[in-house]
Amino acid sequence: MVTINQTTLTLVEGDIASQAVDAVVNAANAALAGGGGVDGAIHRAGGPAIMKACRAIGGCSTGSAVITTGGRLLARYVIHAVGPIWRGGQYGEAVLFQSAYRESLRVAVAHNLRSIAFPSLSTGAYGYPIHLAAALALRVVLEHMSGPTSLEKILFVLFDQSAFQAFQHALAPLVP
Numbered sequence: 001m002v003t004i005n006q007t008t009l010t011l012v013e014g015d016i017a018s019q020a021v022d023a024v025v026n027a028a029n030a031a032l033a034g035g036g037g038v039d040g041a042i043h044r045a046g047g048p049a050i051m052k053a054c055r056a057i058g059g060c061s062t063g064s065a066v067i068t069t070g071g072r073l074l075a076r077y078v079i080h081a082v083g084p085i086w087r088g089g090q091y092g093e094a095v096l097f098q099s100a101y102r103e104s105l106r107v108a109v110a111h112n113l114r115s116i117a118f119p120s121l122s123t124g125a126y127g128y129p130i131h132l133a134a135a136l137a138l139r140v141v142l143e144h145m146s147g148p149t150s151l152e153k154i155l156f157v158l159f160d161q162s163a164f165q166a167f168q169h170a171l172a173p174l175v176p
């Protein structure tokens, strides 16, 4: 666990859909059309109200984030963030990747949320290398924690041990 000002950052291994936080972040696609991985788990657990809200919004460009109800989830909200598809690293992926995290945090603060859980965006179906993703994601979140924020608790929920370890290794050099 890392604490900066009044905010804690914690890495856990588990399922994003079962987290008791104000908002869970979904690894969505630009059409907000649903899918596998995190997206499938969130819609399955949260029920049809989430897809109904997604259809009303219509879509979300890569690097952006939108907020909907959490339906039947423990989380009151879902923040749907669209990370980039990895195409080798020369196509602006890192900028879009960081933007997806930044925009999620911005939306959370705009709604005055106190707690948020992130998955590892883009590292499943979208193929972003986990070691690069972990370092970039953690940098964005640590930078956010150094400024004014409503968030008191930020979780990274990693689905398996190898993702958890990649985040642990990436975090070590970033904290004093």
Ligand code: AR6
Pocket: 014, 015, 016, 017, 027, 028, 029, 033, 034, 035, 036, 037, 038, 039, 040, 041, 083, 119, 120, 121, 122, 123, 124, 125, 126, 127, 128, 157, 158, 159, 160, 163
């Ligand atoms: N909880 C936490 N992490 C999970 C879970 C879960 N329940 N399930 C998978 N992961 P992905 P992406 C991990 O594919 O790469 C969807 O079809 C997984 O091991 O969910 O951003 C969308 O609709 C991986 O490390 O998201 C989009 O079309 C990470 O979460 C597309 O996939 C992200 O994997 C988005 O792809």
